[in-house]
Amino acid sequence: MSAAESGFQRFALAIYEEDGVSPATLLIQNRCDVDVNVLLFAAYVGAVRGCAVHDDDVAAAADRVGSWQREIVAPLRAVRTRLKAGPPPAPSTATAQFRDRVKALELDAELIELAELDSFLAGHALTPVSGTPAERAVAAMTAVTSDTGGTEVRDAMSVIATAAAAYGGPG
Template sequence: MTGDPLWTFACEFYGRPGIAEACLALQDEAGADVPLLLYLIWCARTGRPVDAAAIAGADDRIASWRVQVIAPLRAIRRAMRSELLPGQSTQAHRERIKAAELEAERLALAALSAAAPEPVCAADSGTDVLALYAAHLGRPWPDAPLRVLRAALGTG
């Protein structure tokens, strides 16, 4: 779909066992934005500096897109899980909405990638981007998905 290294990383990381479920749990239970979360993990893994200001800047960069495009597409796709038009198959349309949502998330990642800082060191396992992002959101994160992500990152 693209040669962007962030997109490549996001697809590979998200596809690992348990990661998608952990990311979606953080999205649904703690208000995390999955593209931003994947971006922050990528930054840490590629030696790009991440601190509270960097998280706030990245969040601001895609906030309008998330609110005006991604969230409505997600809401439509989720609403279409149930049979809203009795006797009518809407699965193919739901799949198109899902594809549009995925493309919108890819575009958010592309915007983040374009503004990402240059790597300054080797992969940074010392910066706890998960804790920094949770602090940015101002709420604690559920333990189970956090454990899954930390295990995948080798930090917990």
């Protein structure tokens, strides 16, 4: 981690590595069509910052990073994903090395998005809320997903919320 990483960036990178969090975020991303970084942002605001996330907070955060996500991060992800199986000459040793470089660029783009969300957080008023860190994280993520995914989405949120609540880094 670089010294330039924010508290939110440290949080996002740390909990993403926790057991079950990566597949949980991907499930929610695919079922609810949400940006994983905005989802983790909500978990951070709820669990670590102890604040509520409302629809207008989600809209403002998504507006802040939406173009970057759609125009930069998503295309890099699409290229990386496509290189797993094709087009020819992929998959091959040469294309695997290229895919690794694309993956590194995708991560760099994600870190820029995390920094933008952290900058947004610094200038955005939030409302303190009661509850345990895990309860606050679930409530905040529900604002992002509108809870449209049913039991599997709620279970995935629980996995993320548990990791978020256990996060011991600085907020």
